[in-house]
Amino acid sequence: MSEKTQGILSKERIKGLVDNFGLPRLIIAGFLLLLLIVAPFVGADLPTQISNIINRFSWNGILVLAMVPMVHSGCGLNFGLPLGIISGLLGATLSIELGFTGAFSFVMAVVLATPFALVFGTVYGWLLNKIKGGEMMIATYVGFSSVSLMCMMWLLLPYHSPNMVWGMAGKGLRTTISLEGYYTQALAKILQINIGNLSIPTGTILFFALLAFAMWAFLHTKTGTAMTAVGSNPEFARSAGINVDKIRLISVVMSTWLAAIGILVYEQGFGFIQLYMAPFYMALPAVSAILIGGATVNKATITNVIVGTILFQGIVTMTPTVMNNMIHLDMSEVIRIIVSNGMILYALTRKTEGTK
Amino acid sequence: MENAPLLEMRNIKKDFFGNQVLSDINLTLHKGEVVGLVGENGAGKSTLMKILFGEDVIRETGGYGGDILLNSQKVNFQSPFDAIAAGIGMVHQEFSLIPGFTATENILLNREDKKKSVLSYLVSDRMDTLDRKKMDENAAESIKKLGVNIDKNMKISSMPVGHRQFTEIARELSKDQLQLLILDEPTAVLTEKEAEALLDSIRGMSERGIAVIFITHRLNEILAVCDKVVTMRDGVVVNESKTQDVTVKEITQWMVGRTLNSDKAAVKKDQKGGNNKTILSVRKLWVDMPGETVRNVDLDVYEGEILGIGGLAGQGKLGIPNGIMGLYQAGGEVTFGGEKIPLNSPRRCLDSSFAFVSEDRRGVGLLLDESLEWNISFPAMQIQNKFLKNYLGGIIKWRDESAIKEVTDRYIDELKIKCRDSKQKAKELSGGNQQKVCLAKAFALEPQLLFVSEPTRGIDVGAKALVLDALKKFNKEKKVTIVMVSSELEELRQTCDRIAIVSGGKVAGILPADEDREKFGELMLKNC
Numbered sequence: 001m002s003e004k005t006q007g008i009l010s011k012e013r014i015k016g017l018v019d020n021f022g023l024p025r026l027i028i029a030g031f032l033l034l035l036l037i038v039a040p041f042v043g044a045d046l047p048t049q050i051s052n053i054i055n056r057f058s059w060n061g062i063l064v065l066a067m068v069p070m071v072h073s074g075c076g077l078n079f080g081l082p083l084g085i086i087s088g089l090l091g092a093t094l095s096i097e098l099g100f101t102g103a104f105s106f107v108m109a110v111v112l113a114t115p116f117a118l119v120f121g122t123v124y125g126w127l128l129n130k131i132k133g134g135e136m137m138i139a140t141y142v143g144f145s146s147v148s149l150m151c152m153m154w155l156l157l158p159y160h161s162p163n164m165v166w167g168m169a170g171k172g173l174r175t176t177i178s179l180e181g182y183y184t185q186a187l188a189k190i191l192q193i194n195i196g197n198l199s200i201p202t203g204t205i206l207f208f209a210l211l212a213f214a215m216w217a218f219l220h221t222k223t224g225t226a227m228t229a230v231g232s233n234p235e236f237a238r239s240a241g242i243n244v245d246k247i248r249l250i251s252v253v254m255s256t257w258l259a260a261i262g263i264l265v266y267e268q269g270f271g272f273i274q275l276y277m278a279p280f281y282m283a284l285p286a287v288s289a290i291l292i293g294g295a296t297v298n299k300a301t302i303t304n305v306i307v308g309t310i311l312f313q314g315i316v317t318m319t320p321t322v323m324n325n326m327i328h329l330d331m332s333e334v335i336r337i338i339v340s341n342g343m344i345l346y347a348l349t350r351k352t353e354g355t356k
Numbered sequence: 357m358e359n360a361p362l363l364e365m366r367n368i369k370k371d372f373f374g375n376q377v378l379s380d381i382n383l384t385l386h387k388g389e390v391v392g393l394v395g396e397n398g399a400g401k402s403t404l405m406k407i408l409f410g411e412d413v414i415r416e417t418g419g420y421g422g423d424i425l426l427n428s429q430k431v432n433f434q435s436p437f438d439a440i441a442a443g444i445g446m447v448h449q450e451f452s453l454i455p456g457f458t459a460t461e462n463i464l465l466n467r468e469d470k471k472k473s474v475l476s477y478l479v480s481d482r483m484d485t486l487d488r489k490k491m492d493e494n495a496a497e498s499i500k501k502l503g504v505n506i507d508k509n510m511k512i513s514s515m516p517v518g519h520r521q522f523t524e525i526a527r528e529l530s531k532d533q534l535q536l537l538i539l540d541e542p543t544a545v546l547t548e549k550e551a552e553a554l555l556d557s558i559r560g561m562s563e564r565g566i567a568v569i570f571i572t573h574r575l576n577e578i579l580a581v582c583d584k585v586v587t588m589r590d591g592v593v594v595n596e597s598k599t600q601d602v603t604v605k606e607i608t609q610w611m612v613g614r615t616l617n618s619d620k621a622a623v624k625k626d627q628k629g630g631n632n633k634t635i636l637s638v639r640k641l642w643v644d645m646p647g648e649t650v651r652n653v654d655l656d657v658y659e660g661e662i663l664g665i666g667g668l669a670g671q672g673k674l675g676i677p678n679g680i681m682g683l684y685q686a687g688g689e690v691t692f693g694g695e696k697i698p699l700n701s702p703r704r705c706l707d708s709s710f711a712f713v714s715e716d717r718r719g720v721g722l723l724l725d726e727s728l729e730w731n732i733s734f735p736a737m738q739i740q741n742k743f744l745k746n747y748l749g750g751i752i753k754w755r756d757e758s759a760i761k762e763v764t765d766r767y768i769d770e771l772k773i774k775c776r777d778s779k780q781k782a783k784e785l786s787g788g789n790q791q792k793v794c795l796a797k798a799f800a801l802e803p804q805l806l807f808v809s810e811p812t813r814g815i816d817v818g819a820k821a822l823v824l825d826a827l828k829k830f831n832k833e834k835k836v837t838i839v840m841v842s843s844e845l846e847e848l849r850q851t852c853d854r855i856a857i858v859s860g861g862k863v864a865g866i867l868p869a870d871e872d873r874e875k876f877g878e879l880m881l882k883n884c
Binding site for chain 2: 222235242
């Protein structure tokens with residue numbers, strides 16, 4: 001009798017756990033664990049792999065965090081992330097152009113990127129307020145068109161720094177710019193921990209933690225509360241005297257600014273600035289990461305960001321490595337694309353709108 | 357054979373989740389007979405017609421009790437298609453027409469006359485082409501049956517409302533098997549002349565042997581065209597008589613009156629006496645709220661009273677609070693305590709210590725996905741900076757979770773909100789408890805003037821009493837002036853000091869709550 005009750009209890013507990021954490025997350029986490037167990041057997045070095053995951057988490061965390069404000073205000077997932085990334089790239093290239101070097105060039109990149117992010121974010125937010133209900137679609141096209149426009153601008157803007165322009169022509173920015181001598185590893189090097197093959201970029205993680213904390217704190221303030229309410233039921237917010245458009249605009253500007261900072265952090269870890277079509281490929285991984293983390297189209301928490309980024313980056317680094325070692329064929333890019341797009345597709349089919 | 361009824365409804369019962377809306381309805385209808393169905397909003401007319409028409413909503417909410425017999429055969433329609441096949445046609449209050457199609461195309465939609473083409477032999481009959489000429493003839497014929505003049509080639513989108521209504525009726529008439537036509541308030545949108553034409557065509561249908569169930573609020577039309585009038589109230593048929601024996605006054609009485617002996621007891625007891633200082637005055641208010649247009653309202657609200665606003669649905673009573681609170685486009689002049697209140701700005705109203713409990717609980721009233729704490733504290737937090745802790749000299753306004761919990765627990769206790777705890781999500785509560793949360797939200801604002809719109813819509817009797825008592829208590833203890841809008845006259849009489857009846861977007865009159873029921877009834881129908 002008591003055994004039976006206990007059986008039911010533990011069953012319920014497991015069910016509760018599944019409900020809380022979500023079945024998809026459990027499956028993905030289980031898969032990731034399996035990959036980590038298999039890795040040493042197929043000849044991949046485990047500490048290196050773990051460092052890889054942690055590093056990639058630290059590069060991408062802020063870009064995923066940038067999704068949070070717009071999700072909260074009901075603007076949906078920010079497929080227009082490239083716009084923010086472009087602000088970041090403008091900051092980065094200007095910082096180099098103006099001759100700043102070393103870690104200080106990172107600080108200047110952040111400072112220079114900020115006004116671009118604020119202006120672009122405001123225009124973008126104004127646009128999204130005009131087309132309520134179709135935000136994600138429009139956001140995608142804002143991303144597309146801003147990337148295309150900048151493809152021309154990178155060639156036309158009067159940059160002169162020899163480290164960035166095409167060698168022969170002496171003008172127009174290169175597709176990839178090395179950050180050696182500028183801010184490569186600027187954050188990662190702070191308090192970095194190295195044990196054998198395991199290396200942890202403490203500074204980058206702390207920087208992410210700082211911004212994540214700021215976001216968490218913001219959501220606990222009066223304005224943050226209003227933002228969540230606007231996302232949850234705009235009519236309710238309006239009847240409570242909230243200026244819905246203004247709150248949405250704030251969320252879009254925040255998201256754009258975080259994307260700008262996010263790409264700078266990504267670059268300092270990666271060691272290169274990538275221009276032209278590169279920003280284009282940054283939005284989807286960020287979207288899928290937060291969805292895997294358990295966010296829905298109008299609910300997202302900091303935990304979703306952290307869990308999602310670790311799971312997503314874990315899968316996209318581990319799967320190709322393990323597969324390549326198993327079948328001795330380079331499939332990494334294909335697998336990465338299948339996994340990340342598959343995740344988005346899955347998450348969007350399960351998108352839950354707020355109860356009406 | 358002559359005497360066998362066309363339609364017989366026996367002991368029809370229906371409840372929505374334990375809330376009885378129809379009990380023991382009996383209705384018989386002979387060939388060519390025209391029956392007028394009247395009753396206040398919520399009396400159960402529409403539900404009864406939905407049952408007859410086999411609409412999905414009935415089956416989804418657990419079906420109905422009792423039998424429906426058509427030509428002495430028991431029927432149980434699984435969907436409106438079955439009902440149509442059995443010869444029942446229905447014209448809804450809302451148009452179901454395709455705006456970009458012509459009248460002909462709408463009338464014959466999916467029943468078009470077709471011509472065979474080469475492709476239809478090769479593929480299937482889905483490749484048939486339309487026989488426009490034949491279609492035009494058929495459409496013209498059904499329009500002729502209707503006895504009105506509408507252009508069969510005009511697009512619906514460019515037609516006046518009345519003609520759209522006729523197109524819909526013509527569509528039903530063009531069905532050969534039609535035996536019974538249900539008209540749900542067809543004249544509400546028609547001009548007097550058009551209504552006249554419609555009544556003529558109803559007579560014509562009856563002569564051709566089609567039975568008609570005619571739902572309307574215009575009692576004179578009933579008397580003009582119906583053989584029999586059936587009055588419903590609170591889900592029962594209270595009266596069924598031959599039309600030649602009754603008068604409009606009698607019908608009104610049946611519609612609004614409860615059993616006569618409870619007449620006096622129902623009225624609010626502790627009437628507010630004496631000082632009648634106007635606190636809110638409304639002049640020439642118009643509100644563009646779809647379906648509840650307010651045309652020209654002048655209204656004075658006295659300090660400390662509960663003013664009721666009643667009237668039939670669609671006459672504009674809901675538009676008044678929604679317009680004043682800035683949720684719909686409005687114009688006119690509103691002064692509160694001598695100060696002019698700007699319209700179209702919810703924030704300014706809330707700053708002037710108004711509060712509003714919306715009739716659209718789920719759409720406007722609640723954050724369904726958030727906790728009760730959020731729902732109750734949110735407006736007070738945003739408008740009055742309550743439940744916030746200030747850091748860095750007020751730059752950071754931090755949510756004070758413990759103060760929020762405290763106020764929520766207090767209202768859960770005071771209003772007896774049934775919930776697990778204050779963290780439960782609003783969507784998990786029942787309708788009545790959700791309504792209490794909406795009230796708590798407004799109470800937490802500690803307003804001087806509270807608008808309450810349809811506070812008891814869709815909630816059960818027990819919760820109704822609690823909600824109304826809470827309002828009365830709030831009015832008495834906190835000296836808050838309350839303006840309450842409700843479709844239920846009885847409820848207004850129980851709760852309010854004075855009741856304004858709105859009809860045709862205007863105030864038809866203001867009466868004390870203990871005035872005769874018929875007087876209210878007359879006012880309700882005054883400008884319809």
